[in-house]
Amino acid sequence: GESVGLHLPTLSVQEGDNSIINCAYSNSASDYFIWYKQESGKGPQFIIDIRSNMDKRQGQRVTVLLNKTVKHLSLQIAATQPGDSAVYFCAENPFSNSGYALNFGKGTSLLVTP
């Protein structure tokens, strides 16, 4: 079935380096995508979102890139800090504005080493 998936389950980066977390989706009808950060014992925390009419969106130290041609989404974190260590999920709304479920990927664990 159609699903959201991630290329890498774990990612280790050095403090100060840039991080890139990738996500593939297969539902071409998806028009809204979100990145969440989840720390141990906590609920997912919104990072940034993007709609399908955009290919790039920037936040504070984060950038999301959307490539609809290859159905690929990425999250870039600049100058990664120890506090960025967490599991990162991408999620999609595959039904435009008419559906209610967010489909989450499995997650990528980001470990920032000093």
Added chain:
Amino acid sequence: GAGVSQSPRYKVAKRGQDVALRCDPISGHVSLFWYQQALGQGPEFLTYFQNEAQLDKSGLPSDRFFAERPEGSVSTLKIQRTQQEDSAVYLCASSFRQASSYEQYFGPGTRLTVT
């Protein structure tokens, strides 16, 4: 301001017991979602409320799962005759908007362990 709160944070139940999990959404948020998150997995959608109306319950895994939001604010997820496969973190999220294509704010979750 206050975020989404959930109680209890941890619940241990013996197999066959009934449990009730509570969610207090952000005040004024119209939409409320329940998700189930198994260990090492992403959250999976269970059900959705718009105010007091349950508009989508397609993700509930069995008829042992029941959710309500009678006054359009606090919601309760009830699991009857718990089974070991029900062990998971149950997450509640709320949103100001009436669809899921907008930011959802998550609570800390309730970790349910069925022994």
